[in-house]
Amino acid sequence: xxxxxxxxxxxxxxxxxxxxxxxxxxxxxxxxxxxxxxxxxxxxxxxxxxxxxxxxxxxxxxxxxxxxxxxxxxxxxxxxxxxxxxxxxxxxxxxxxxxxxxxxxxxxxxxxxxxxxxxxxxxxxxxxxxxxxxxxxxxxxxxxxxxxxxxxxxxxxxxxxxxxxxxxxxxxxxxxxxxxxxxxxxxxxxxxxxxxxxxxxxxxxxxxxxxxxxxxxxxxxxxxxxxxxxxxxxxxxxxxxxxxxxxxxxxxxx
Amino acid sequence: xxxxxxxxxxxxxxxxxxxxxxxxxxxxxxxxxxxxxxxxxxxxxxxxxxxxxxxxxxxxxxxxxxxxxxxxxxxxxxxxxxxxxxxxxxxxxxxxxxxxxxxxxxxxxxxxxxxxxxxxxxxxxxxxxxxxxxxxxxxxxxxxxxxxxxxxxxxxxxxxxxxxxxxxxxxxxxxxxxxxxxxxxxxxxxxxxxxxxxxxxxxxxxxxxxxxxxxxxxxxxxxxxxxxxxxxxxxxxxxxxxxxxxxxxxxxxxxxxxxxxxxxxxxxxxxxxxxx
Numbered sequence: 001x002x003x004x005x006x007x008x009x010x011x012x013x014x015x016x017x018x019x020x021x022x023x024x025x026x027x028x029x030x031x032x033x034x035x036x037x038x039x040x041x042x043x044x045x046x047x048x049x050x051x052x053x054x055x056x057x058x059x060x061x062x063x064x065x066x067x068x069x070x071x072x073x074x075x076x077x078x079x080x081x082x083x084x085x086x087x088x089x090x091x092x093x094x095x096x097x098x099x100x101x102x103x104x105x106x107x108x109x110x111x112x113x114x115x116x117x118x119x120x121x122x123x124x125x126x127x128x129x130x131x132x133x134x135x136x137x138x139x140x141x142x143x144x145x146x147x148x149x150x151x152x153x154x155x156x157x158x159x160x161x162x163x164x165x166x167x168x169x170x171x172x173x174x175x176x177x178x179x180x181x182x183x184x185x186x187x188x189x190x191x192x193x194x195x196x197x198x199x200x201x202x203x204x205x206x207x208x209x210x211x212x213x214x215x216x217x218x219x220x221x222x223x224x225x226x227x228x229x230x231x232x233x234x235x236x237x238x239x240x241x242x243x244x245x246x247x248x249x250x251x252x253x254x
Numbered sequence: 255x256x257x258x259x260x261x262x263x264x265x266x267x268x269x270x271x272x273x274x275x276x277x278x279x280x281x282x283x284x285x286x287x288x289x290x291x292x293x294x295x296x297x298x299x300x301x302x303x304x305x306x307x308x309x310x311x312x313x314x315x316x317x318x319x320x321x322x323x324x325x326x327x328x329x330x331x332x333x334x335x336x337x338x339x340x341x342x343x344x345x346x347x348x349x350x351x352x353x354x355x356x357x358x359x360x361x362x363x364x365x366x367x368x369x370x371x372x373x374x375x376x377x378x379x380x381x382x383x384x385x386x387x388x389x390x391x392x393x394x395x396x397x398x399x400x401x402x403x404x405x406x407x408x409x410x411x412x413x414x415x416x417x418x419x420x421x422x423x424x425x426x427x428x429x430x431x432x433x434x435x436x437x438x439x440x441x442x443x444x445x446x447x448x449x450x451x452x453x454x455x456x457x458x459x460x461x462x463x464x465x466x467x468x469x470x471x472x473x474x475x476x477x478x479x480x481x482x483x484x485x486x487x488x489x490x491x492x493x494x495x496x497x498x499x500x501x502x503x504x505x506x507x508x509x510x511x512x513x514x515x516x517x518x519x520x521x522x523x524x525x526x527x528x529x530x
Contacts, residue, residue: 077431077437172424174421174432183402184422188403190334190355192334
């Protein structure tokens with residue numbers, strides 16, 4: 001690939017980063033909302049509500065995202081009555097179709113993450129909070145949510161990264177995000193390896209930034225007494241820490 | 255004496271029958287890649303068998319070259335990388351001969367050429383324009399769909415870049431679906447897929463727009479369709495071209511073209527390759 005082509009490919013790819021980021025930025029909050037609704041419904045006292053939520057999570061976790069996107073985009077457009085309805089305003093647009101399909105899928109997975117986070121809360125903690133006389137709402141916001149978020153964040157950060165990568169499927173319904181532009185450039189330049197290596201590097205940089213930021217957030221959310229002590233050698237050789245945090249290191253004769 | 259002669263003849267004929275498969279075995283199978291989803295060039299029957307104009311023609315070429323051929327269906331997107339990696343010896347299926355492709359790869363002689371056309375819903379009011387500038391003026395501001403990596407996409411880049419909303423599709427079938435659903439106002443493709451669509455029952459609301467856009471007005475649209483191969487497969491290209499020369503001269507290409515397109519899309523034998 002000569003210099004001019006490289007420059008053109010790079011410019012077009014960088015222009016497409018925004019589409020990819022916009023897709024992820026719209027999908028994640030919407031997916032979170034669907035997940036919160038599903039989690040709430042799964043804990044409902046009404047059996048029918050629980051069943052609907054379980055069915056939603058089961059269906060969207062068990063089918064490929066590509067199939068979901070195709071069904072929503074090409075499948076629904078087969079019905080003339082739907083094309084005549086107000087829903088067509090949204091479904092006509094490939095970008096919004098991609099966001100809806102991806103949010104529904106992300107919502108199902110995130111709901112599982114939330115379930116895991118909630119299940120990890122020791123029942124004694126809730127009982128203790130109730131015994132202190134806190135209202136149900138306060139127990140949720142002061143006790144349940146902080147613990148659940150901390151437990152669920154590693155799994156949720158995984159979900160964020162998966163969502164960002166799955167935006168590449170939007171190119172199959174004409175949304176020109178990073179992978180779509182790359183396919184187009186590939187057919188123009190035939191420089192398959194070069195173009196897709198550049199795309200891979202862009203995804204890598206975006207996701208590395210995300211992973212780093214989420215790691216910082218995890219550390220920030222962890223209370224001091226729970227933090228894993230750094231692996232660095234202590235500056236002053238002292239007695240082993242009382243909680244045994246440094247105990248794995250063999251002691252050295254001085 | 256007579257008995258000896260017949261015995262000798264018998265031995266010789268046995269040698270001959272053994273020699274034919276032996277020499278055929280020396281030449282490896284020709285691996286042909288084709289899309290299978292680009293009617294009427296290359297398509298699939300309901301039994302999953304490859305068929306179409308290019309497939310039928312390629313089978314005839316193989317017959318003439320006296321070589322066995324194996325067809326594999328793969329979407330167009332990934333075909334060129336697969337060819338370059340040596341997974342195929344030749345690609346067929348409505349592949350336009352273009353200077354960009356010729357830089358990296360080699361083509362057989364052209365065997366078919368037909369214009370590209372816009373298609374739109376009959377209710378769009380876009381039809382009936384006599385010349386390209388008239389149609390162009392009507393298309394400005396519309397949403398237009400084309401397939402990625404085709405001559406139609408190049409046409410849009412050259413003639414209407416920035417003046418329309420361009421949607422890129424992985425394959426013709428998806429483009430057809432969105433044209434029928436009204437997600438795109440018009441679509442551009444070779445004349446042949448439109449004929450296939452408008453003939454089908456669900457394609458009834460769609461019509462092909464005039465005028466025809468061809469290489470006489472737009473020279474970058476190229477000289478037609480050929481088989482695509484690597485630059486290092488000179489032997490196969492020569493054999494393929496030779497077979498094409500005979501098939502063209504015998505009118506076989508024209509016959510198959512009329513069968514699949516309903517009209518003659520064949521190209522005259524290339525004088526440089528076939529001689530006068």
